[in-house]
Every structure is written in C-alpha cells, then in structure tokens.
Amino acid sequence: MQTAQTTVDPSEVAKFEAMAAEWWDPKGKFKPLHLMNPCRLDYITRQIASEFNRDLSTDRPFEGLRLLDIGCGGGLLSEPMARLGATVVGADAAAGNIPVAQVHAEQSGLEIDYRNVTAEALAEAGEQFDVVLNMEVVEHVADPQAYLTACQQLLKPGGLMVCSTINRNPKSFAMAIVGAEYIMRWLPKGTHEWHKFITPDELVSLIQNAGLEPVDRKGFVFNPVSWQWKISDRDLSVNYVTASVKP
Numbered sequence: 001m002q003t004a005q006t007t008v009d010p011s012e013v014a015k016f017e018a019m020a021a022e023w024w025d026p027k028g029k030f031k032p033l034h035l036m037n038p039c040r041l042d043y044i045t046r047q048i049a050s051e052f053n054r055d056l057s058t059d060r061p062f063e064g065l066r067l068l069d070i071g072c073g074g075g076l077l078s079e080p081m082a083r084l085g086a087t088v089v090g091a092d093a094a095a096g097n098i099p100v101a102q103v104h105a106e107q108s109g110l111e112i113d114y115r116n117v118t119a120e121a122l123a124e125a126g127e128q129f130d131v132v133l134n135m136e137v138v139e140h141v142a143d144p145q146a147y148l149t150a151c152q153q154l155l156k157p158g159g160l161m162v163c164s165t166i167n168r169n170p171k172s173f174a175m176a177i178v179g180a181e182y183i184m185r186w187l188p189k190g191t192h193e194w195h196k197f198i199t200p201d202e203l204v205s206l207i208q209n210a211g212l213e214p215v216d217r218k219g220f221v222f223n224p225v226s227w228q229w230k231i232s233d234r235d236l237s238v239n240y241v242t243a244s245v246k247p
C-alpha cells in the first residue's frame with residue numbers, strides 16, 4: 001500500500017480483508033450489494049450520461065471517460081463501468097480485495113486497473129478523473145471530511161462524484177444493523193457502526209466543504225415483497241445516494 005493513509009480506519013479495512021474471497025458470491029456476505037446493484041447502476045449510469053451528455057442506447061457510451069471506483073471492493077461496480085466503455089481504476093485500502101477483483105475481471109475479459117491505494121495517495125500522485133464512484137465507503141473511513149476532500153482533488157473541473165452511504169437514525173439502526181446483520185444475517189455482526197452513519201444534510205455539508213456542488217440526492221429503498229431495491233425521490237431514511245460536480 002502507498003503512503004498517506006490519513007483517512008484509513010485499520011479496523012474497518014480488516015473487516016473487508018476478512019471477507020475478500022466472498023465478493024462475487026451473490027449469496028455470500030456481499031449479498032446486500034449484489035441485490036442493490038441493478039438499482040444503483042441505474043442511478044449511476046443515468047447521472048454520468050446526463051453530466052457528460054452520453055447516449056445510453058449506444059454500445060459503449062462511457063468511452064473516453066476516466067473513472068475511479070474508490071473503495072472498489074471486488075469490483076461489483078468497476079466491471080459494469082468498464083463494460084460501458086469507461087477507462088476504470090479500482091482502488092481499495094484492503095490489499096486482499098485486489099487479487100479477487102483482478103482475477104474476476106480477467107475471467108470476464110475486462111481490462112481494469114486495480115490498485116491497493118487510498119484516495120489521498122492517488123490525489124498526492126496528481127491522478128485526475130472525470131468520474132469518482134464513492135459507493136458505501138464514507139461510513140467506513142476515519143476522517144470523512146479529509147477523505148471527501150481527497151475525492152474532490154481527484155476530479156477534473158466539471159467532473160462528477162456519485163457517493164452513497166447510510167443515514168443515521170433509529171430506522172437505519174433497525175434496518176441496516178439489527179435487520180441486515182442480526183436477523184437476515186446478510187452481513188457479519190459489526191460490519192457497520194451506527195455512529196459512523198451520516199445524515200443526508202451532514203453529507204451535503206461535507207461535500208460542500210470539500211469544494212463540490214451537490215446536484216442530486218435520492219433514496220435506495222428495499223421492497224421485502226418484490227425483494228428488489230428501488231430509487232426513491234423522497235425516502236432517504238436508510239440508504240441514499242448523492243451526485244455532486246466539481247465547479
């Protein structure tokens with residue numbers, strides 16, 4: 001791993017190291033992210049297409065865009081972005097995630113540049129991207145403001161950051177911790193720490209303080225009957241996503 005680890009919380013990264021082998025098992029510990037993937041990919045692709053004026057009916061609409069998937073895990077989002085034509089760098093603080101992501105991309109015939117590196121180290125190295133995907137990571141870092149500032153530095157002017165996380169309220173405690181970890185046992189107990197969850201207003205302030213302009217926010221809502229996630233304009237009570245641009 002490269003230097004500049006200021007925003008890494010070693011105990012958080014250790015949790016993901018321990019689960020690294022399971023990234024691509026849709027019934028394993030990352031089942032919630034697999035279930036959520038169609039819904040969040042729909043949001044991400046529409047935000048990128050709108051920001052960069054791309055036609056989603058074409059084969060590789062994101063050709064020419066350089067995209068960073070920060071906290072990429074096993075590459076559940078890096079791979080679809082590469083399929084859509086983006087030049088993808090997947091970065092993660094957990095070293096064990098990288099070979100898992102690399103092997104899966106190779107087996108899928110995709111070229112993705114996976115690196116065991118932090119956002120701060122990439123920013124220090126002067127890397128620049130059109131898009132930063134920052135999905136389900138900010139609730140796992142030691143210093144969200146420093147982390148989001150590094151993400152801002154990584155964007156070119158006019159670049160887009162899509163950032164998702166979990167709200168902090170009694171409902172999110174019941175759903176994301178008691179429900180997902182203790183009742184459904186989707187995730188190992190202790191995967192999430194409720195006090196590290198961030199309300200939408202707090203996230204908007206952090207994003208603005210980092211020098212980005214928030215342009216959209218939506219909820220991701222799980223329907224236990226259809227067993228599917230949907231995008232909601234109004235319900236940001238548990239999982240939610242924001243889009244921001246660098247002026």
Ligand SMILES: C[S@@+](CC[C@H](N)C(=O)[O-])C[C@H]1O[C@@H](n2cnc3c(N)ncnc32)[C@H](O)[C@@H]1O
Nearest residue numbers: 007008016071072073076092093094135136140
């Ligand atoms: C919940 S997973 C999300 C993975 C992926 N973004 C997704 O949504 O499918 C969080 C990931 O963030 C990584 N992570 C935690 N802290 C990090 C940091 N400071 N910098 C980069 N990655 C980090 C973890 O190792 C883990 O792979």
